[in-house]
Amino acid sequence: MLMASFSAGAAIASASPPKRSPPSPHQPTKSLESQESVNSDSDSSSDEDDVNDDTDSKSTGGYYEDMGLDATVQERLYDAETSDSVSRHSDTSLETNALIIEAELKFFLETDSDFLKSLQSLSEDRERLTSTDTPSLLRGKVILLFSQIKALTEMHTKLHEEFKDSDGNLKKLSEAIISRQKEYEKYVYFMENIPVVDNILETHKDYIKQHMPQLSEKLRKPRMRLHYYVLTFETLCKKSSCPEEKQALQRAIDVLKIPLKKADSKLFLGAVVGSPVDLSNFGDLLRHSDLTLRKGGDLPRRVYHVLMLKTLILLTVRNGRNYNYVTSFRMDQVGLGTQERGTIFDLKVRGPRGHKMIYVFKAKNINLQQQWINDLKVIVKDRSQPSTPRNSYIEGDNDIRFSGKRNRISREPSTEKTVSNTSSLPNASSGWDESDRSSLHENSTPRSGRRRAIRKSSSMNVKSQMVRQHSGFSSDGEGTWSRRRMVDQPIPLNVWTNFPQLKDFYYQRVSFSRTSASTPAYMEKEYIEALRNILGTVLDEDVPKPPPSIITLLRHIVDFHSNVFLPMIEKASSRIEVAQCFVDCSEILRGCYSDYFVELTRHYDELRHENSLETFMCPLDHFMNYIKMLSTYQHREKDAIPPVQGALSMLRECVSDTNVLLLTENVKGAPFDLGEHAPVLHEGPAKVRWTGIMMRQDYHLVLLESMLLLLEPYCSHYRYVDALRMDTVGLGPTLDKLSFQLEVRTAATKTLLYSFRTPSPTVKEQWLKAITDLLRLQVERLKEKQKRRLGMNKVNEEDMMTVGDPNRVHENHVLETEI
Incomplete structure (x- = not known):
């Protein structure tokens, strides 16, 4: 698919009389960085030369392209210097800039009109898919397939009128974007829904190709609309000679990047498979990129996709559209090591026995290395004093x-x-x-x-x-x-x-x-x-x-x-x-x-x-x-x-x-910040047994809003043993008057059965009531989340499928993950 931003560039070039020689695709920079990388690598030990740089055949950019997103814009969302560099200078004369801006605005309005017509035609496609001629399996997924489309159509209809009313005034054009800042949250839900939409399109591709061949392309167009706005406004900002216009355009760019960054965070955190904890509890996604691990513990030396959250660093390996969880480090365990020349930087991670492990990473260029170092410095500075338990x-x-x-x-x-x-x-x-x-x-x-x-x-x-x-x-x-x-x-x-x-x-x-x-x-x-x-x-x-x-x-x-x-x-x-x-x-x-x-x-x-x-x-x-x-x-x-x-x-x-x-x-000994999950909803001793364990172990159970903790009691404290995420838990069959069971989903088709034996029947009933109440609360929250994501004020029971049964809340989470 030819990206709209590249089409815009071609149209501008053909519409303007002067020749525009496009800048070379950063070849000098690459050569310089590769040279520095070689110099840096030459200082490394010879046993590091066999690092596997295979990223499972596709980089982060490939991931974005698979999703139908503009990798150029997405990868620059976390670059703090982008906002200033866009409006710094122009490489052509004032007359040429005026022609470029005129051509850019003309093409912008034309493409926006075409985009709006494409959005409006989707309502007709939806009506066709809801007819009785459509296979029932596809007809039941129409709501998911057209999630947020109606809301986006209404928003862009009004936005397009404001674009036309701006009449070439860049400040009015910027105000049209800025004035609808809150409405772009719909794009977050829309882009978060990309994996499930693509899955539906792939599952029913034969029927769709035969009866509605343009549907897939029309559903993918909105994914890049905000990216196109960003690229267009960056060009206008660069070519404008008026400081007030530059400032207004830059504000519009910053406004557009907010929903894009939110959506990027949700997409990547949702794509991590096998994490032992709910990643949404560890703060915002601050940065992520491919980094080559040159040295570090028992981990294979290869390219990892590293995600830095507010309180956690995550190492993953790409597997198709997912990222398999490898390991993670709490931010209070991480410190910056030596900053070598070239693209290398070190992390000092405090191990479980107090020893420090050095992890050496190599970034793909110096700019990326410096961004990682700067972000880590800010976090380390915030917690520069030792974090020691009180008293x-x-x-x-x-x-x-x-x-x-x-x-x-x-x-x-x-x-x-x-x-x-x-x-x-x-x-x-x-x-x-x-x-x-x-x-x-x-x-x-x-x-x-x-x-x-x-x-x-x-x-x-x-x-x-x-x-x-x-x-x-x-x-x-x-x-x-x-x-x-x-x-x-x-x-x-x-x-x-x-x-x-x-x-x-x-x-x-x-x-x-x-x-x-x-x-x-x-x-x-x-x-x-x-x-x-x-x-x-x-x-x-x-x-x-x-x-x-x-x-x-x-x-x-x-x-x-x-x-x-x-x-x-x-x-x-x-x-x-x-x-x-x-x-x-x-x-x-x-x-x-x-x-x-x-x-x-x-x-x-x-x-x-x-x-x-x-x-x-x-x-x-x-x-x-x-x-x-x-x-x-x-x-x-x-x-x-x-x-x-x-x-x-x-x-x-x-x-x-x-x-x-x-x-x-x-x-x-908890591997994550328990303070994010307080207060305790229910607690008490119980004997616990799970799949593969024959003997019941004596533990202290602690029910929090998002997890059930298994703790080992000591004379003056508790020691962390395990945590069951409540969004993966469902009530299992009752054994006797003292025992209850929980089914814990560990994969799409795999569950573990935990058995809990309480001291008395009364205590058992208290546990069942506390867990049932929490599961029902999660179901209500899931319903509200689905309503927001689907852009609906009211969701029918059939549309919500299994949502509503606390005994199957772990299946509800599968639905929520797909959506």
Whole structure:
């Protein structure tokens, strides 16, 4: 198929009087790069000369061409320098440029008119395929075949009118593109559906070729339309001499690249086969390309297609239209090694036992090498500080990390000195006046580093480091708490295991409408006085001392409330202003209270044993008072109050942060960031057996929103064993009153059967209810996703096929993958 962009170039050349000598296809660059590559390779060891450069006969460009996409545009989507290089200079005179622009616009309108007619004719083709003469198997797939076509036709009809109304004005032409920015999301769904459309066309090619020979070509035309717009606007931008026009055209190009990049990410992540985890949970696709592995562990030296996500690097091998999963590295395990000359660069990957493995990659040119290095530098810089589990001590390191903070806190100084040395200023908001800010400078409370560390240090593979968990700073009483902790069960993975009142608030099951008799300022004063009394009792030698981490956090909370929050509350003259105080201090409130709730959960049994639990639940009780007060404010008003909603949302996020910390800090060895999947929906012990395993193993099961974790319990933590993706799970047959089974799809036609034996029939029913509810939720989400992808407001049950049966949700995922 001749690409529209090349046709446009030919038409422009024939329409303009001056001869346009097209630039050579980068031959000098290639020769230079090949020379540098040779020089670089000559420095490599001789045993690397036999690297297999076969990319399964097709490169990434071939993959795009198979999909009917423009490889030139697609491969430049991740190039940060493209936006500036397009509008840099023109290689011809002003008169020639004017002729080229005129010819380009004329051809642009002509091709856009032809494209619109092709789109409109597809509605007639759809009607023909829905007739009774069409084979039933093909007729049942008409919705998939024409997904988003109607929506694209409506959009391009209006867009074409705006193109004509621009009358050669490049700024108006650009505004026509920019004004419909949100509508290009339809193209994301349309392009995401390319594999299933091509599969239908291939399956029924004989019938389609005989009765509708032009259908395949017409369905492929929309795939390249945005690419053609990009190429055309780049030419106009390069030839225009007006800075305002260049700026407008560049904005239009950037707008068009957004849906193209989204679609590219969905296509490639959906094409990865055999991944043990759902790749959509690891952030955006930042870059991908073919790289040659010159050296690295036991992996064969060959060309891999490497994908870099926000929190994961993935190595795959192309297999037709799919990419077979080979291995992956978490970004918190990866560091940049030496940057050799030429096209070589190294990655240092921390292995499971703490040793570092060097992976040497070769890019196809220097520009690509530099793009990879620059992207990796940005990610490494973001996590430049060591990601160590909170309150942990590493052998050979004399420093202790407290509250997930990146700055090291010495063991020797007193707590008071530590607090003053580590204090930092929270973000000043517009709600604070100068006196508030000055008081913050004089008596500030340390910002918790935990919220920044939640997604970074949470799931570090602690096989690489021997870690001894401590309660906090070392003191005379710390050893007692440590010994007591070691004989207990692992710490709960949810804060509401011990404090169920937080669960009701988190899921918004309880609304408070009673009026508090106390004013907010009076409540604060009483709360501060209560905390000071608690800290005073700690000085009594006859009273058992709590863990040092509890004392330290209480001091932080007292400092913040007395020096910052109370003065702000006293100045507030209305409910909205009181709620705004919570919003202004949201960062430090979330940090202080999520840290404290984690420690309260960690030492729950010890505090209850010493009959001091109720005493140290004072911050939790006051936290619930905040919720009651703010809920009362909201209940009194008919309309929503944004500051009140923001304050309640912040408190809910505090509970969420606590759950994330408990989950990520107490599950060791997970190969991915568990913080992305919190909170825990259900958990408990069970004996597990699966295909190929004769004996039942004792595990702790943890149900998250996207997976079921199998964990091995230890004295103070859990060790990751396996994870079952819930989008591949279906309920199996029931064995007896204590057992249930799950069918897990591992391939298109292969399933594994997992058997779970619970301690009692009641526990079994609880598990079945939790899993069934989650599967039904996934079915509803799948329906909504299909509606968006198919461009429909309403989808019939027949159109949704098997969607709706939670017992066959893994089959639904097969459908979703095809779509």
